[in-house]
Amino acid sequence: MRIFWTLWKREVASAFQTPMAWVILFFLLLVTGFNFYAGVSVLNHGPTEVTVVESFFNTVFFWFSFLLLFPLLTMRLYSEEYRSGTIEPLMTAPVRDTQVVLAKFLGVLFLYAFLWMPTGLYFLIFWWQTHLTSAGAIGAFVGSYLLLLLMGMFYLSLGCFCSSLTRHQITAAVMTFAVIALFFLTGLLSFLAGHVDTVMQGITITFSPIDQMTQFSRGIFDTRPVVWYLVMTGLCLFLTLQSFQARRWRS
Amino acid sequence: MISVQGLTKSYGPTDAVRDLSFSVDRGEVVGFLGPNGAGKSTTMKILSGYLPADAGEVKIAGFDILNQSLKARARIGYLPENVPLYPEMRVGEYLRYRAALKGVRSRRITEKVEDALELCNISHVRNQLIGTLSKGYRQRVGLADALVNEPDILILDEPTIGLDPGQIREVRELIKGLAKRHTILLSSHILSEVEMTCSRVLIINKGQIVATGTPAELRERSGIALSGSVRMEIQTADRTNSETVLTILQSLEEVASASFVEGTSSSTSSWTRYEITPSFSSSSSGDPRPALFEEAVRRGWKLRELSAHESSLEEIFTSFVDRIPGAPERKTSIKETSTP
Numbered sequence: 147m148r149i150f151w152t153l154w155k156r157e158v159a160s161a162f163q164t165p166m167a168w169v170i171l172f173f174l175l176l177v178t179g180f181n182f183y184a185g186v187s188v189l190n191h192g193p194t195e196v197t198v199v200e201s202f203f204n205t206v207f208f209w210f211s212f213l214l215l216f217p218l219l220t221m222r223l224y225s226e227e228y229r230s231g232t233i234e235p236l237m238t239a240p241v242r243d244t245q246v247v248l249a250k251f252l253g254v255l256f257l258y259a260f261l262w263m264p265t266g267l268y269f270l271i272f273w274w275q276t277h278l279t280s281a282g283a284i285g286a287f288v289g290s291y292l293l294l295l296l297m298g299m300f301y302l303s304l305g306c307f308c309s310s311l312t313r314h315q316i317t318a319a320v321m322t323f324a325v326i327a328l329f330f331l332t333g334l335l336s337f338l339a340g341h342v343d344t345v346m347q348g349i350t351i352t353f354s355p356i357d358q359m360t361q362f363s364r365g366i367f368d369t370r371p372v373v374w375y376l377v378m379t380g381l382c383l384f385l386t387l388q389s390f391q392a393r394r395w396r397s
Numbered sequence: 398m399i400s401v402q403g404l405t406k407s408y409g410p411t412d413a414v415r416d417l418s419f420s421v422d423r424g425e426v427v428g429f430l431g432p433n434g435a436g437k438s439t440t441m442k443i444l445s446g447y448l449p450a451d452a453g454e455v456k457i458a459g460f461d462i463l464n465q466s467l468k469a470r471a472r473i474g475y476l477p478e479n480v481p482l483y484p485e486m487r488v489g490e491y492l493r494y495r496a497a498l499k500g501v502r503s504r505r506i507t508e509k510v511e512d513a514l515e516l517c518n519i520s521h522v523r524n525q526l527i528g529t530l531s532k533g534y535r536q537r538v539g540l541a542d543a544l545v546n547e548p549d550i551l552i553l554d555e556p557t558i559g560l561d562p563g564q565i566r567e568v569r570e571l572i573k574g575l576a577k578r579h580t581i582l583l584s585s586h587i588l589s590e591v592e593m594t595c596s597r598v599l600i601i602n603k604g605q606i607v608a609t610g611t612p613a614e615l616r617e618r619s620g621i622a623l624s625g626s627v628r629m630e631i632q633t634a635d636r637t638n639s640e641t642v643l644t645i646l647q648s649l650e651e652v653a654s655a656s657f658v659e660g661t662s663s664s665t666s667s668w669t670r671y672e673i674t675p676s677f678s679s680s681s682s683g684d685p686r687p688a689l690f691e692e693a694v695r696r697g698w699k700l701r702e703l704s705a706h707e708s709s710l711e712e713i714f715t716s717f718v719d720r721i722p723g724a725p726e727r728k729t730s731i732k733e734t735s736t737p
Contacts, residue, residue, distance in 0.1 A: 237446070242467070
């Protein structure tokens with residue numbers, strides 16, 4: 147357990163010791179800040195059916211920055227260690243492969259959570275300025291951020307897997323983005339279909355982050371996406387462990 | 398401490414290591430010697446638990462490197478070739494991280510890290526980013542990392558490569574000092590280095606051990622030492638024909654044979670260099686130099702050089718490596734094959 151924490155601390159520290167985390171944080175806040183401004187300005191045009199929280203989590207700006215986040219966060223995790231050779235001192239120390247895989251995943255998950263944390267301030271400021279809550283109920287906040295975390299777990303573990311396959315960061319980033327985009331676009335099928343029957347809806351709700359976010363940001367809780375994301379995270383981490391071990395057997 | 402049985406490892410169709418067996422006892426300093434691509438690094442990567450072998454068994458302090466990997470790895474300090482380090486970390490921070498990773502207890506970490514910094518003479522750069530360090534310092538940080546948990550065994554892959562002469566001397570001194578407390582296996586393709594630091598040498602070529610023994614034993618076994626030659630450079634006052642000089646030299650009892658050294662008997666230079674093989678007749682001690690000197694004085698030759706040319710490990714090494722059938726043509730000097 148102590149070794150796990152040592153590895154985890156290094157993962158988190160290395161993200162903040164390089165400019166990467168700060169650059170990502172800067173641009174994420176820039177985009178989401180504008181996104182929030184747009185969401186609030188909608189309210190100025192008269193009564194609407196959506197709350198600020200709902201509109202914040204359902205714009206092009208939000209999804210665009212959201213999707214770009216994962217390749218950037220995960221591409222270096224394994225690829226850089228392979229490329230610089232630091233994997234060799236790491237794996238000749240008495241550490242288990244599972245400890246390394248989990249430390250890298252939970253390290254980047256912490257970073258991901260850290261990046262979204264300041265966005266909560268937007269809603270606090272809104273409340274402070276207008277004396278109105280930005281959502282109908284507390285469940286809308288919990289739901290939105292819970293889904294954000296769940297989606298993050300799946301996509302980050304997917305990124306871990308892609309990074310563990312190659313020593314080239316860019317290759318890892320492109321693979322991660324392609325696979326995430328595939329899942330995301332599958333979810334968009336429901337919009338293309340127009341009139342959606344219940345079977346189709348059942349399938350797309352599993353894949354479609356947009357549909358899920360629409361529900362969760364209203365405070366409607368659905369267990370299907372929760373199970374889906376948890377299972378997929380587990381699967382991706384398992385695959386990461388396999389590819390990480392296989393890489394040494396192959397080399 | 399280290400026992401290796403029938404180790405085999407191939408990368409695709411090429412065998413890196415073929416049926417390698419050897420053992421290293423506690424307290425020994427063993428040099429692993431071979432040209433580049435001989436399988437030194439591969440063997441060390443397998444010993445340190447990084448690469449799995451295709452076949453064979455490796456035991457580190459009694460623990461199998463595959464089945465009891467963590468226990469075996471905890472007993473090894475490994476310095477990989479090229480010393481990969483995290484450039485964004487600071488020296489002290491990196492060593493504390495490595496110490497924790499290797500299971501040094503929390504309250505002893507500071508003490509152990511200080512010791513390692515002190516030993517490797519890098520205390521003054523402890524707050525520097527590793528990315529800004531020179532090659533010599535990186536090497537020493539790597540060495541400090543290998544030492545930090547005071548492992549029984551040190552596996553050092555080319556510990557002096559890329560260092561300047563002063564740093565090479567420092568690292569050699571350091572290794573000699575470490576030999577008192579650790580069992581050391583180090584690889585090198587620089588023979589003088591191995592000769593200086595190691596109590597035993599393993600010569601490896603094409604993934605197989607071709608010779609093993611102390612530097613002195615190897616010298617004896619190679620058969621080269623017996624022909625350790627003498628060089629003599631003279632100028633004859635009366636311009637005696639160099640062929641005549643050869644005849645005179647060969648007539649001496651202590652001399653088995655004499656020859657010109659190539660390129661020195663030109664017409665423009667009056668200095669001529671000869672190579673003399675001593676004879677081992679009962680009356681001579683095996684050193685023909687006093688006799689040669691007396692002869693030069695008697696004939697009035699000017700003497701510029703008279704030196705016994707003891708065969709170095711380099712020649713011994715070459716003789717062993719070239720003995721393998723099917724070995725490709727290679728230059729006689731090992732230095733020419735050093736990594737770019």
